[in-house]
Structures are given as structure tokens and as C-alpha cells.
Amino acid sequence: MQEYSNLFQLLQKALHEEQTSLHNAEPKEMYEPMAYIIGLGGKRVRPLLTLVGCDLFDVNPEIAIPSAMAVELFHNFSLIHDDILDNAPLRRGNTTVHEKWNHNIALLSGDGMMVKGFQVLAKSKPEHIHALLNLYSKTGIEVCEGQQYDMNFETQSKVSVHEYIDMITYKTAVLLGCSLQMGAICADASITNQNHLYEFGKHVGIAFQILDDVLDVYADDEKFGKQVGGDIISNKKTFMLLDAFELANSMQTEQLTYLLSNKEITNEEKVKKVTAIYNALGVKELALAEANNHTDIALKHLSELDANASKKELLKAFALHLLNRDN
Amino acid sequence: MQEYSNLFQLLQKALHEEQTSLHNAEPKEMYEPMAYIIGLGGKRVRPLLTLVGCDLFDVNPEIAIPSAMAVELFHNFSLIHDDILDNAPLRRGNTTVHEKWNHNIALLSGDGMMVKGFQVLAKSKPEHIHALLNLYSKTGIEVCEGQQYDMNFETQSKVSVHEYIDMITYKTAVLLGCSLQMGAICADASITNQNHLYEFGKHVGIAFQILDDVLDVYADDEKFGKQVGGDIISNKKTFMLLDAFELANSMQTEQLTYLLSNKEITNEEKVKKVTAIYNALGVKELALAEANNHTDIALKHLSELDANASKKELLKAFALHLLNRDN
Numbered sequence: 085m086q087e088y089s090n091l092f093q094l095l096q097k098a099l100h101e102e103q104t105s106l107h108n109a110e111p112k113e114m115y116e117p118m119a120y121i122i123g124l125g126g127k128r129v130r131p132l133l134t135l136v137g138c139d140l141f142d143v144n145p146e147i148a149i150p151s152a153m154a155v156e157l158f159h160n161f162s163l164i165h166d167d168i169l170d171n172a173p174l175r176r177g178n179t180t181v182h183e184k185w186n187h188n189i190a191l192l193s194g195d196g197m198m199v200k201g202f203q204v205l206a207k208s209k210p211e212h213i214h215a216l217l218n219l220y221s222k223t224g225i226e227v228c229e230g231q232q233y234d235m236n237f238e239t240q241s242k243v244s245v246h247e248y249i250d251m252i253t254y255k256t257a258v259l260l261g262c263s264l265q266m267g268a269i270c271a272d273a274s275i276t277n278q279n280h281l282y283e284f285g286k287h288v289g290i291a292f293q294i295l296d297d298v299l300d301v302y303a304d305d306e307k308f309g310k311q312v313g314g315d316i317i318s319n320k321k322t323f324m325l326l327d328a329f330e331l332a333n334s335m336q337t338e339q340l341t342y343l344l345s346n347k348e349i350t351n352e353e354k355v356k357k358v359t360a361i362y363n364a365l366g367v368k369e370l371a372l373a374e375a376n377n378h379t380d381i382a383l384k385h386l387s388e389l390d391a392n393a394s395k396k397e398l399l400k401a402f403a404l405h406l407l408n409r410d411n
Numbered sequence: 412m413q414e415y416s417n418l419f420q421l422l423q424k425a426l427h428e429e430q431t432s433l434h435n436a437e438p439k440e441m442y443e444p445m446a447y448i449i450g451l452g453g454k455r456v457r458p459l460l461t462l463v464g465c466d467l468f469d470v471n472p473e474i475a476i477p478s479a480m481a482v483e484l485f486h487n488f489s490l491i492h493d494d495i496l497d498n499a500p501l502r503r504g505n506t507t508v509h510e511k512w513n514h515n516i517a518l519l520s521g522d523g524m525m526v527k528g529f530q531v532l533a534k535s536k537p538e539h540i541h542a543l544l545n546l547y548s549k550t551g552i553e554v555c556e557g558q559q560y561d562m563n564f565e566t567q568s569k570v571s572v573h574e575y576i577d578m579i580t581y582k583t584a585v586l587l588g589c590s591l592q593m594g595a596i597c598a599d600a601s602i603t604n605q606n607h608l609y610e611f612g613k614h615v616g617i618a619f620q621i622l623d624d625v626l627d628v629y630a631d632d633e634k635f636g637k638q639v640g641g642d643i644i645s646n647k648k649t650f651m652l653l654d655a656f657e658l659a660n661s662m663q664t665e666q667l668t669y670l671l672s673n674k675e676i677t678n679e680e681k682v683k684k685v686t687a688i689y690n691a692l693g694v695k696e697l698a699l700a701e702a703n704n705h706t707d708i709a710l711k712h713l714s715e716l717d718a719n720a721s722k723k724e725l726l727k728a729f730a731l732h733l734l735n736r737d738n
Binding site: 110111113114165168169188191192194195196198199200202203205206210213214217218220221222224225228229231232233235236 | 437438440441492495496515518519521522523525526527529530532533537540541544545547548549551552555556558559560562563
């Protein structure tokens with residue numbers, strides 16, 4: 085998004101400073117993994133949204149830098165700990181912290197990184213700190229709750245689509261809403277405007293996550309950059325799988341259950357057959373409709389936001405760009 | 412300490428409410444371990460000190476309750492995660508969280524508990540939140556750093572007594588200083604008074620930790636309630652062991668190194684022989700002198716504190732009670 089190049093430059097400068105300071109801090113064993121995970125990159129959507137949330141009200145986004153850093157530190161803490169929980173070997177194509185160092189280092193540097201987020205937040209303008217701390221800590225707990233629900237789903241035999249939406253809302257979407265709202269708090273925006281931005285970010289986040297599920301099955305292999313059908317192979321309880329179980333007739337239920345529990349069948353065969361059931365039930369279309377529904381809610385909140393009109397258009401374009409994927 | 416029974420009652424009530432709210436929160440998998448660890452008890456020294464730190468200035472200690480809860484939540488978060496790091500089976504005579512549930516649950520409920528500490532802190536009077544957040548987050552990071560240094564010591568061949576004091580300062584002592592200072596912040600105490608209280612708590616904490624090392628070797632077996640010499644058996648780098656290595660002649664160094672690396676020798680024999688070297692070098696007396704030194708520094712800060720005189724006497728008595736152990 086070239087339109088955000090100024091904000092992105094501001095962000096990159098602050099991130100670079102943060103990374104340098106982490107890189108130089110002692111004890112190295114605790115701080116080096118923090119510098120490492122920050123250095124792995126990523127799209128920096130969350131801290132960018134914080135700056136956008138401030139800039140929308142024509143307030144100098146520099147005052148939202150502590151919030152932007154806090155959001156990115158929290159996000160990266162959660163990546164370190166989620167990778168332990170998932171026993172993941174790779175993060176953004178690189179070795180995860182617990183693999184590169186060890187579990188104890190990953191646990192402790194994650195802890196330190198989370199506290200660091202709160203410490204950085206304290207550099208905000210004093211009059212904003214109360215509101216920022218309330219929102220940031222509430223969101224932080226929700227992200228943990230979302231992660232716990234996700235873990236519960238792995239062994240929970242029956243998960244409803246509704247529970248799934250709640251889970252992704254907590255695990256992923258609220259941090260996007262929070263990122264935008266923190267920027268708005270720094271700009272002294274009204275509570276009404278803050279709420280519109282929060283809801284906008286949250287519903288974009290929900291739509292994004294549902295589309296991510298769809299993409300995992302229906303993406304163009306080469307463009308997607310990872311194995312298509314990975315979620316099906318790992319029996320991940322996605323929107324489409326849960327919806328399929330809700331809509332399936334008894335024969336389809338039996339088929340799905342068989343495919344999910346059968347260890348003899350090849351991955352290719354499994355993806356093909358589960359996808360065929362998805363197609364028969366039309367769950368892709370239902371997922372797209374659900375994502376569109378959340379996108380519409382998001383855009384309605386944006387339209388009701390009282391802020392710089394051309395900057396609102398820019399944010400709309402940015403969100404649609406994030407959501408505009410090959411499906 | 413009967414003198415603090417009113418403050419303790421206030422504290423117990425708040426802790427009970429916090430525990431009940433944790434017990435009722437969802438998802439259970441994340442919140443039940445938090446209620447469990449809080450329920451294991453302990454002396455509640457830290458949150459009590461927070462109330463004391465406020466009460467010293469004749470300000471109603473109820474306004475320091477959010478700080479007291481935050482301190483206790485942080486302390487309990489650190490217990491959950493430290494027990495994972497140490498692979499400890501027991502905490503206060505009960506099964507540790509990661510043993511009772513599992514590692515993932517312990518990791519995530521610890522994370523949630525730490526964020527919860529910050530959320531509770533946000534319930535403080537708005538004009539105190541900035542100062543509280545600065546102190547609490549700075550201390551939180553130092554506690555993590557102390558834990559990392561402690562982990563490093565396990566594999567570090569040479570650790571100086573100086574490094575050891577730094578480690579226990581971060582890992583244990585700063586949270587005591589922080590607890591008191593947070594109470595003082597809530598009472599609108601001057602920065603000078605806040606600093607005196609912080610330094611008082613910190614140096615009491617250092618003295619306490621050194622005495623804890625001495626007690627592990629020289630305590631009366633029955634009164635101590637745990638195996639005497641446990642630190643020697645586990646080769647823990649305590650003040651006395653590090654001091655012994657610094658003072659030992661070449662023969663004693665060789666002997667110590669032999670005793671620490673020999674796996675054939677019985678635990679009883681090992682404790683007896685290492686203690687004999689300690690006695691020959693007089694490291695018990697040196698440790699006691701170091702602890703007394705920190706106690707003196709603490710009491711000097713207390714004497715310079717401008718607060719209610721009789722309440723200062725009470726705090727002095729409380730600290731000496733904590734430090735007055737069988738050695």
C-alpha cells in the first residue's frame with residue numbers, strides 16, 4: 085500500500101530502534117530471541133493500523149508510536165508462545181524461537197516481551213495511558229482466551245460455527261480492532277469514533293480469518309505459497325469443516341468422519357474427497373457469504389466514522405486489499 | 412504479625428473476590444489454574460507490603476488494593492512459569508500447575524495471569540496509573556531478567572558473588588521494593604519517600620535471600636521443614652558456594668570441584684564434606700555479615716522515611732520478623 089508509505093516509514097524507523105535496543109540489552113539469552121522474532125518481519129499490519137487510527141483524525145501519528153510498538157511487541161510475544169504450544173518448527177520460513185534456542189528460553193523471552201509491551205505503552209502521553217492500558221490489557225486477555233478455545237477445539241468433539249467465530253474473534257480479530265482504537269485514543273477521538281474503528285478492525289479480522297480458511301482449500305497452489313489443503317490434512321476445525329458437519333446428511337457425516345479418522349488414505353486423496361463434500365454442500369459459498377457479511381459490517385462502521393474523508397477511503401482500500409485474495 | 416491483622420483482613424477479602432472471579436471465568440482450562448495457584452496460599456508478603464506502603468502515610472489502604480492484587484497476580488504468574496522452567500513437581504506442598512494440568516495449560520494460564528495483573532492495575536486511581544505502570548512493568552522485566560541470569564548460572568562455570576547478588580536482586584528483591592513503592596504511589600508520597608521505601612524493600616529482599624541460603628545448610632532439620640543441604644546436593648550456586656570458591660586455596664578448590672562432580676558419593680557425605688569446607692572458610696559468617704549489611708542499609712532507608720513514626724516501627728518489626736530465622 086503505497087498510500088501508507090509515510091506511515092510505514094515512520095513505523096519502520098521505530099521498529100528498527102526497538103530492535104536495536106533489544107539486540108543490545110542484557111541478558112542476551114532473553115533479549116536476542118525478541119530481536120530475532122521482530123526481525124523476521126511480517127506485514128506489520130497491526131502497528132500500521134495504530135498509526136492509521138491516529139492519522140485518520142489528522143493528528144500527528146508520532147504520538148501513537150508507543151501504542152504501535154506495544155501492539156507489535158504483544159503480537160510477537162504471542163507468536164513465540166503460540167509456536168511452543170503448537171510445537172511449530174517454522175515461523176515465516178525461519179526456525180521458531182523454541183527450536184533455535186530451547187523451550188525455556190522461548191518461554192522466558194516471550195514473557196519478557198509481553199511485559200516490555202506494557203513498559204513501552206507507558207511512554208504514551210500520560211492522559212491517554214489509562215484508556216490505553218484498559219483496552220490493551222483487555223485485548224491481551226482475550227487473545228489468550230482465544231488461544232485456549234482453539235486448543236480446546238482440538239479435543240472437543242462438537243464445535244459449532246458460532247463457537248468458531250467467537251474463537252477467531254478473540255484469537256485474531258480483537259487485536260486488529262484494538263490496534264486501530266489505540267491510535268484513535270492517542271488522537272483524542274470520541275468514544276463513538278473509537279468504537280466504530282474497533283468494530284471495523286474486528287470485523288475485518290473475522291472476515292480475513294474466514295477467507296484464510298477458504299484460501300487454504302481453494303487457492304491457486306503456486307500463488308498461495310504453501311500446500312493447499314493443509315487444514316484438511318491436519319483435521320483443523322475451520323469454518324468450512326464445521327459448517328459441513330452442521331449441514332451434512334447422515335451419509336456425508338459418516339464419510340467426513342471416516343476421512344478424518346482414516347490414517348491409511350493418502351493426503352492427496354483426503355483433500356480431494358473432503359473438498360468434494362465441501363463442494364456438494366456449498367460451504368465455500370457459505371464461508372464467502374459469512375466473510376462478506378463481516379466485511380459489510382466493518383464498512384458500515386467505517387462509513388459512520390467521523391474522520392478525514394479521504395483517509396477513510398484509504399483505509400477502506402487498505403482493508404479491501406487485505407481481503408482481496410484469490411478466491 | 413498480629414499488628415497487621417486489619418490490613419491482612421482487607422487483603423484476604425480482596426484475594427477471595429479475585430479468586431472467586433477467576434474460578435467463575437471462562438474458558439475454565441485457562442482460569443482454573445489461576446484460581447488454583449492463588450488458592451495455594453503463601454504468606455502474601457508482597458501484597459501486604461503494598462497496603463503497608465500506603466498505610467504508612469495514613470492514607471486509606473483500600474485505594475492500594477488494585478496494586479496489591481496486581482503484585483500478587485504477577486508473583487503467582489511467575490511461580491507457574493518458574494515451575495515449568497525448573498520442571499518442579501511441587502509448589503507449596505501441592506502439585507504444580509504443569510503437572511496437575513499440562514505444559515500448554517500452564518504456559519497459557521501463566522500468560523493470562525500476567526496480563527490480568529496489568530488489567531487489575533488499571534483499576535487504580537487514574538492519576539496514579541502512569542507511575543504505577545512504569546514501576547510495575549520495569550520490575551516485571553527485571554524479574555524475568557533475574558530468572559534468566561539464574562538459568563544462565565546453571566551452566567556458567569564461573570559466577571562471582573557480585574553477579575549472584577545482582578541475580579537475587581532482580582529475581583526476588585526488586586518485587587518487594589516495588590510492592591512497597593506502589594503502595595506509596597497510591598498514597599501520593601513524595602518521590603524521596605517512594606525511593607526510601609523501594610530501597611528498604613529491595614535490601615530486605617536481598618538479606619532474606621542470603622539468609623535463605625544459609626538456612627538451607629545450617630538450619631535445624633525439624634524446624635526447617637525440608638531437607639537440610641538441598642542446595643549442596645543440587646550444586647546450586649548459592650552465596651556461600653560462590654564465596655567458598657572465591658576464598659578457597661588450590662586444595663580446597665580441588666576438593667569442592669571433586670565433591671560437586673562426583674556422582675558416587677552419598678548425599679549425606681557430600682553435604683557433610685562441603686559444609687566442612689564452608690566451616691573452614693567461614694563462609695557462613697561472611698554470608699551473615701552480607702545479610703546484616705543489607706539489613707542495615709534497609710533500616711537506614713526506613714529511618715530516613717518521612718512517615719507515621721509508629722507505623723515505621725511496625726514495618727521495622729515486620730521486616731526483622733521475616734529475617735529472624737533459626738541461624
